[in-house]
Amino acid sequence: MHAIAVLLPIALLTAHPAPPAAPKTGQDLVRQMHARYAGKWYTTITFVQTTTHPDRPTETWYEAGTIPGKLRIDVAPTDSMKAIMFVGDSTVVFHGGKRAGARQGRNLLMTLGFDVYGQAPDTTIAQLEAEGIDLSKLHTDTWKGTPVWVVGAERGDTATSQFWIEQDRLLFVRLIEVEKNPKQPQAPADLLDVTFENYQRLGKGWVAPEVVIKVSGKEVQRETYRDIRADVPLQANLYDTETYHKAEWIGTP
Secondary structure, eight states: OHHHHHHHHHHHHSSSOOOOOOOOOOHHHHHHHHHTTTTTTTTTEEEEEEEEEESSSOOOEEEEEEEETEEEEEEEEEEGGGEEEEETTTEEEEEEEEEEEEEEOOOOOHHHTTTTGOHHHHHHHHHHHTOOTTTTTTTEETTTTTTEEEESSOOOOSSSEEEEEEEETOOEEEEEEOOOTTTOTOOOOEEEEEESOOOOEETTEEEEEEEEEEEETTTEEEEEEEEEESSSSTTTTTSSSSSOOTTTTTTOO
């Protein structure tokens, strides 16, 4: 009886481990995000996206991502062979199957919404710091009634590059990014404000099937996902940034 009485509380503690200590910096938070889903998060994702804008027709985009660091968008109709690729810190565009342009620039939505769970925390930290986010600054706030961690700015400052992470599930919900126009360095910077909405389970991870993008307070794009699939086998040349290849996963059941 005495042995059982002693072992029972130990078993309960083992079944319900204590939550990690509150992060003190953005670096701490990134490490906690990775640890929560390490080895569980999907490694590929595909979905069909309805893309709406206030000033032009709705579009359909077919998107395939490989974590970490790769995303390809094929714009319907697919026989137009128009594709946009985000690979590492580069963006490459194809029109009519021909490479039409490339520029340097990391997609932080990939880093914060997907890659953080599938790559080494130090890699994510370096990428965020390279984009000018001050990881030494962290405070609490609420987003739609949910407690969040805010990294990159002081409380009340929504004009500095920063990201917001839901405290309970450690999921990314908001990015605010200051964007200067390199062609007009003296012009006022735009303020990009992107939110991930309505998270739902996907495998042992999560996905936000609605994304809202605002620039300087005005909504410029809304994305809605359907036919979302995780861990889909993808062809080896899907992310070839020099030569266009048809995305074979599109249209497969």
